[in-house]
Amino acid sequence: MTDNDNVRIDKWLWAARFFKTRSLAADAVDRGRVRIGGEPVKPARSVKVDDKIFIDNGSNRWEVVVLGLSDKRGPAPVAQALYRETEESLVRRENDQEARRLFPEPGSTIKGRPTKRDRRAITRAGG
Numbered sequence: 001m002t003d004n005d006n007v008r009i010d011k012w013l014w015a016a017r018f019f020k021t022r023s024l025a026a027d028a029v030d031r032g033r034v035r036i037g038g039e040p041v042k043p044a045r046s047v048k049v050d051d052k053i054f055i056d057n058g059s060n061r062w063e064v065v066v067l068g069l070s071d072k073r074g075p076a077p078v079a080q081a082l083y084r085e086t087e088e089s090l091v092r093r094e095n096d097q098e099a100r101r102l103f104p105e106p107g108s109t110i111k112g113r114p115t116k117r118d119r120r121a122i123t124r125a126g127g
Contacts, residue, residue: 009034009053010043011071017079018055018062028057052086061096063089 007015010026013034019025026043028034033056034041047053051066064083073079106125114122 005046005048005069007047007069007071008043009036009041009045009047012047012066012069012082013055015070015073015079016082017073017076018057028055033057053083060093061089062093 010022010029013019013025013028014022019028025034029041029043029045032040035054036045036047036051038054047066047069049066049069053062053064053066055062055064063086065086066082067084068082070078070082106122
């Protein structure tokens with residue numbers, strides 16, 4: 001962890017392992033999927049300790065409070081020490097996960113381009 005206050009949001013998201021690459025993190029910030037204190041930010045925005053960050057990486061959504069700063073990607077336990085997830089976020093993610101388990105996406109089992117039979121099954125399922 002670094003003691004300086006100049007860690008870019010895209011570097012921090014990558015170091016905290018919310019995104020696989022820094023360019024994916026920067027792209028999510030550009031698209032408005034990352035907000036600090038409810039405000040959309042740019043990739044060069046500095047992160048500070050105690051900032052509340054909303055992160056949507058497409059499959060999951062988190063709301064975290066920054067506990068530490070780092071611009072180096074390390075092991076997962078070190079990355080998890082950089083933030084604390086809020087209680088509301090934990091409950092929301094568990095509910096989303098349960099909903100995905102109970103009501104799977106109709107086309108999620110199809111790999112590649114659907115066949116005629118697959119398309120008929122999707123149509124029957126209401127898709």
